Amino acid sequence: MITVIVPHLNQPEKLELCLKSLASGSLIADEIIVVDNGSESMPRSVCDNYPNVELMQELEPGPGPARNRGISVAKGEILAFIDADCVADPAWLQSARMRIAQGAEILGGDVRILHRVSGQPDIWEAYESEFAYRMEHYIRQQGFTGTGNLVVRATVMAEVGPFAGIGMAEDRDWGQRATSLGHKIDWVPEMVVYHPAREDFSELARKWDRHVAHDFVLFAARPMGRLKWATRSLLMIASPFASIPRIMRSKRIEGGGFSKLKAFMGLIRVRLYRARRMLGVLLFADKTGGGLENRWREKP
Numbered sequence: 001m002i003t004v005i006v007p008h009l010n011q012p013e014k015l016e017l018c019l020k021s022l023a024s025g026s027l028i029a030d031e032i033i034v035v036d037n038g039s040e041s042m043p044r045s046v047c048d049n050y051p052n053v054e055l056m057q058e059l060e061p062g063p064g065p066a067r068n069r070g071i072s073v074a075k076g077e078i079l080a081f082i083d084a085d086c087v088a089d090p091a092w093l094q095s096a097r098m099r100i101a102q103g104a105e106i107l108g109g110d111v112r113i114l115h116r117v118s119g120q121p122d123i124w125e126a127y128e129s130e131f132a133y134r135m136e137h138y139i140r141q142q143g144f145t146g147t148g149n150l151v152v153r154a155t156v157m158a159e160v161g162p163f164a165g166i167g168m169a170e171d172r173d174w175g176q177r178a179t180s181l182g183h184k185i186d187w188v189p190e191m192v193v194y195h196p197a198r199e200d201f202s203e204l205a206r207k208w209d210r211h212v213a214h215d216f217v218l219f220a221a222r223p224m225g226r227l228k229w230a231t232r233s234l235l236m237i238a239s240p241f242a243s244i245p246r247i248m249r250s251k252r253i254e255g256g257g258f259s260k261l262k263a264f265m266g267l268i269r270v271r272l273y274r275a276r277r278m279l280g281v282l283l284f285a286d287k288t289g290g291g292l293e294n295r296w297r298e299k300p
Contacts (some may be wrong), residue, residue, distance in 0.1 A: 001031075001063050001076040001077055001078070001101060002027075002029045002030050002076050002077075002078045002079075002080060002093060002096075002185040003029065003030065003031050003032070003033060003070075003075060003076030003078070003080070003083075003183075004016060004022060004029040004031070004032045004033070004068075004080045004081055004093075005032075005033050005035065005067055005070035005071065005079060005080070005081050005082075005258055006019075006032065006033070006034045006035070006076065006081075006083070006207060007035050007063040007066035007067055007070075007084065008034050008035065008036050008037065008039065008043060008066075008083070008084040008086050009036070009037045009038065009085065010038055010039045010040060011084045011085050012043040012046050012084040012119040013023065013085055014043075014196070015034065015046050015047075015084040015172075016046045017087055018082065018083075018084055018085070018086055018087060018088070019032065019034075019046065019047070019050050019053060020089040020160045021089075021090075021092075021290070022082075022088055023289075024090065025088060025089075025090050025091070025092060025093055025094070026090050026091055026093075026094045026095040027091060027094040027097060027100075027116075028052070028093075029052065029076075029080065029108070030052070030075070030076060030077055031052055031054065031056070031074070031075060031076065032046075032050065032052055032053045032055075033054050033056060033066065033070040033073065033074060034053060034054070034055050034084070035056045035058050035066040035069045035070045036055065036056070036057045036058070037057075037058055037059075037061065037062070037063065037065070038058075038061065038139075039127065040104045040236075040237070041199060042055065042057065043055065043218050047080075049091065050143050052072075054071055056070065056073070060165065061161075061165075061166050061186070062165050062166030062175075063147065063170065064147075064162070064163030064164050064166070064168075064174075065081070065155075065163070065165055065166075066119050067081060067147065067163050067170075068162040068163055071087075071157060071162070073235060074154065076154060077153065077154050077155075077276055078097065078100055078152075078154065079151070079152050079153075079154050079157055079299075080092075080093060080096060080150070080151045081148065081149070081150040081151070081152075082148060082149060082193055083134065083147075083148040083195070084211060085195065085196060086111075086194060086195050087114055087194040087195075088146055088191045088192075088194075089191075089193065089194070090111070090190055090191035091190065091191075092109070092192060092193060094266070095109070095188060095190045095191040095232070095273035096109070096151040096188070096191050097294065099151075099186060099188055100151065100153065104184075104186045105153050105156045105183050105184060105186075106145075106151070106152045106153075106156060106175075106183055106184065106185045106186065107150070107151040107185070107186050107192065108135050108139045108145025108146065108149065108150060108152070108153070108185050108186070108187055108191075109135065109149040109151075109188045109189070109190075109191030109192055110133075110135060110149070110188075110189045110190075110191065110192045110193075111132075111133035111144075111146060111148060111149050111192075111193055111194075111195050112129075112133075112134070112192060112193075112194050112252070113128050113129045113133075113194070113195060113196070113197050114194035114195060114197075114286050115189055115197075115254065116196075116255075119253055119254050119255055120254075120255055120259075121197075121253070121255055121259050121262070122197075122260040122262070122269060123241045123260065123263075123265060124197045124199070124200070124201070124266055125197040126253050126255070126260070126262040126263040126266060127197075127251045127262070127263045127266030127267055127270065128197040128257045128266075129197075129252045129254065129263065130246070130247060130250045130252050130253050131243075131263070131267060131270075131274050132147075132195075132197075133195060135149065135187070135261045136187050136189070138172075138175075139185050139186075139187045140187065142172070142175075142176075143175055143179040143180075143185070143264070144171055144173075144174070144175025144176050144178075144185070145171065145185055145187075146170045146171050147163070147170065147171040147173055147174070147183070148192045148193065149191065149192075150263060151191070154194070156178065156183055156223045159181065159183075160174060160177050160178045160181060160183070161174075161177065161227040167195075167214075168214060169210075169211065169214045176258050185229060189239075193236070198292075199257070199286045200208050201254075201269065201273075204270060205273060208270065208274050208277060209213055209277060210300060211233075212274065212277045212278055212281055213281065214227065216278070216281050216282070219232075220246055228272040228284055229278065230282055232278065233275050233278035233282065235278045236271050236272075236274055236278065237271065237272065237275045239271050240264065240268045240271050243264075243267060247263050247264055248260060250263070251266065284293065285292065
């Protein structure tokens, strides 16, 4: 039995697309649990269109607590996690079940950018096509995968424990706890979900505010952590130019040379913003990151 768990916050139109993709897959989940995380209006009219969808609510802020709420009532031996703004490839669950049947415990799949106009990415679609959702790198180099495309045996989830709250990068924390216990995360490139790019820079800024806050807490606790953080902040300013060969070789950016130029321009803006935030949290905030981690829930 497979249970799909979907955290949701104020995205009913995108949730509709997500549930529609799950309903049209080559393998249909036995149950889908949508956990609303404090939306202005519960997406009941969306969920009621699908007979195998149960809608719940979790008011503790953060996708981690929302997922934990779904886990607490899930009946499946296999737990699959996808975000409300993602669209599942038709073979998503079929690919996952095949790998689990072969003995895998934890699976991380590919996350691709969902373009508004096929083959004609805007600046943020071009940028995120190459620089966002680097799941293979995270799995092979850092011991975790994104929770927007994660499949795990329920027994392993019970052993590793729940996802962390809003004050921590819950996907990295959970994955690294799992690998520290000896569990392997398998990279499954055919297990694909599609994620829309951020629509404007303010959405990317909120994302990086959260990551900067999380990373600063980790660095500040280490020996010479603040000095290393300062060095990393300054290197961030020059880093886009080192990425030019990567952009030119990329097979993930659709649309040719002009799209790759867009990706480079987006990268410059993002890296300069990150450097400014990193230096700001070092100079003006305390070791908690100054509350930046809470900005991801704010409206533009």
